[in-house]
Amino acid sequence: MKSKTKFSKKLLPSLNGTGQGYFTQPTISNKQIIFVCENDLWQVPLEGGRAQRLTSSRSETHSPVYSPNGQWIACCTMEEGEHDVYLMESSGGPLQRLTWLNSVTHIVGWSHDGQYIWFRSTHQAVHSRGSDAWIFRVSINGGPIERLPYGPAMTVDLQVNGKKGVVLGRNTLSNSRWKRYRGGMAGEIWVDKNNSGDFKRLFRDLQGNPVSPFWLRERLWFVSDHDGIGNLFSCTPEGGRLRQETFQKEYYVRFPATDGKALIYHVGGELLTLDLEEKSGPERETLIPIGWHSTKTRLQRRFFYGDEYWEETMIHPQGHEVALTARGKLFSMPFWEQAVRQHGIRDGVRYRMPCWLPNGKLAAISDAPLKKNKTKKLSAMEEQLDVFGSTPTEFPDCSHRLPPGRMQEIAVSPRFQHLALTTSRMELFLINAETGRISKLDDSKIREISDPVFSPDGRWLAYTKHLSLELTAIFLLDL
Known part of the structure; x- marks a missing residue:
């Protein structure tokens, strides 16, 4: 199904390849787009055309970002076991590994001079959740990494053309992952207009989940689903003059990217571009026609x-x-x-x-x-x-x-058609496998009961139960 939004669509029948791919995570530089499909990187012109595969990875490749001069691509992949930062020429070539962190890692951008790759990582966090990440940088020549002074954050973007604004995204996992989430881990946008270290949170009262904040033409852009579907919005650095920029009705806008001249994003497995010169309205959105040719290896039958x-x-x-x-x-x-x-x-x-x-x-x-x-x-x-x-x-x-909860351990009576089951609710049950009768034998107020085992004659059941957080004992039950 396609989005109900009436965006302009160019048709290039001669580009039809092996069928529609799922195009995601685009990045753009000088009218060239690199995107992810089938866990590999592909390149296509902004006006559309035949996509060229740049990588043939043995693992997932994600979060590609062009360098400011368009010469390099930073991305994350698991080529050697874990998600780490890699560097590659934007025209294709071997991947050069730059980090060895063994943690959740995503590329978030580049320094303005193109000498450092900025990425988020959880390797110094107490928990490995993405929302606990910090922002780091690493030189394109390799070497030690450096943590940037922004505190916990998932994204960061700096203004260009002499402006000093900094915008941080906290808890800003893609809002399409948990649509219309309104809980305590909803996205937060923090802005420092002068790079003074004094950040102000915007949209405290916005009933949505704002994510992916970035600067474009002196305005702050972000994706929010406070109207029900994730769309692009923009505002002033102070959070004023909020304006809706895209008008998707079915699929969320995801992974917006810009080089300051053009804006692209992903909607429902397609790549779209937004006309920055036109006034607000659905007619600004244009589908990028992509001729995609692949053997679809990951959809083929596999034998194990x-x-x-x-x-x-x-x-x-x-x-x-x-x-x-x-x-x-x-x-x-x-x-x-x-x-x-x-x-x-x-x-x-x-x-x-x-x-x-x-x-x-x-x-x-x-x-x-x-x-x-x-x-x-x-x-x-x-x-x-x-x-x-x-x-x-x-x-x-x-x-x-079965009893309530998730069944965790099972033991079978050697003489009778009985099963002993422990559950995630810290309870122990006996089930008759012929009649289905359930009998509760014991429960714990501290931790789950474990290690049930029947005696050879089926009369006794032994199991382990916590007496305290540090102390356990073996219990013996006459059935």
């Missing part, structure tokens, strides 16, 4: 070795086969003969915590709808206990409701 994705295993009580989950699917496999067999719904359901019952049936916890009488269904947020026969089937022999 199952042993690399085993999650949980349990040997049959008679010792002749094993039950396991891999990539959320439930399997059983004889040790010496026959093939691997899948139990349960083939796709779209996640199974976990498989276990063999003493009668040879296979039980597992799933997020499938309840199939009792093929009519009654659980909420999609709930899980259930599925019990399968020895022969693989799509649907279980029976399904039972």
